[in-house]
Amino acid sequence: GAVVSQHPSRVICKSGTSVKIECRSLDFQATTMFWYRQFPKQSLMLMATSNEGSKATYEQGVEKDKFLINHASLTLSTLTVTSAHPEDSSFYICSATGTDTTNEKLFFGSGTQLSVL
Amino acid sequence: DAKTTQPTSMDCAEGRAANLPCNHSTISGNEYVYWYRQIHSQGPQYIIHGLKNNETNEMASLIITEDRKSSTLILPHATLRDTAVYYCIFPTGGFKTIFGAGTRLFVKA
Numbered sequence: 359g360a361v362v363s364q365h366p367s368r369v370i371c372k373s374g375t376s377v378k379i380e381c382r383s384l385d386f387q388a389t390t391m392f393w394y395r396q397f398p399k400q401s402l403m404l405m406a407t408s409n410e411g412s413k414a415t416y417e418q419g420v421e422k423d424k425f426l427i428n429h430a431s432l433t434l435s436t437l438t439v440t441s442a443h444p445e446d447s448s449f450y451i452c453s454a455t456g457t458d459t460t461n462e463k464l465f466f467g468s469g470t471q472l473s474v475l
Numbered sequence: 476d477a478k479t480t481q482p483t484s485m486d487c488a489e490g491r492a493a494n495l496p497c498n499h500s501t502i503s504g505n506e507y508v509y510w511y512r513q514i515h516s517q518g519p520q521y522i523i524h525g526l527k528n529n530e531t532n533e534m535a536s537l538i539i540t541e542d543r544k545s546s547t548l549i550l551p552h553a554t555l556r557d558t559a560v561y562y563c564i565f566p567t568g569g570f571k572t573i574f575g576a577g578t579r580l581f582v583k584a
Contacts, residue, residue: 453519464521471516
């Protein structure tokens with residue numbers, strides 16, 4: 359089945375630094391990728407929708423200059439948390455769908471736990 | 476706002492069937508219902524999906540009401556490893572998905 363790989367699984371950084379999270383579709387072409395964040399004991403909150411070759415569409419309340427999304431190829435999307443602060447600490451999850459995915463499922467990465475000190 | 480409504484939590488005895496309901500009264504005629512589950516600190520895992528007919532796979536069964544406004548996920552023989560948060564969703568165009576709070580299922584020995 360289709361696989362989405364997300365890296366790193368865990369990152370700890372100092373306040374003010376930037377962190378990049380990668381999301382790769384390993385065996386299909388991901389025309390659309392989604393980024394979510396999740397706080398402890400809460401549900402997934404959609405941050406943005408990323409289509410290959412075009413600018414990401416951000417949900418209301420999500421700062422596009424804070425969370426930079428790049429989807430330059432059909433197998434890779436990146437989320438960069440710029441000038442991270444402790445309140446950005448969260449679990450970030452990507453998902454992908456596209457051509458060759460069986461039965462039009464949405465496939466999720468394993469998530470990245472970001473801790474900002 | 477989430478478009479689905481699920482119980483906050485449910486308990487189930489190990490080996491018994493777990494029946495998880497979901498209301499999705501605003502679903503459109505061509506939108507599929509999907510079920511995912513999330514174990515702590517992992518990404519959501521696909522379980523099953525359906526449009527109108529009931530569906531069954533190696534993990535679960537999905538019962539969709541005739542008016543499609545609700546569905547029930549059935550885990551026929553729950554195990555301790557089925558303890559997780561279960562989400563029912565119906566993606567809109569382009570697979571954009573808003574998650575509700577889900578149901579926290581506790582399977583007890």
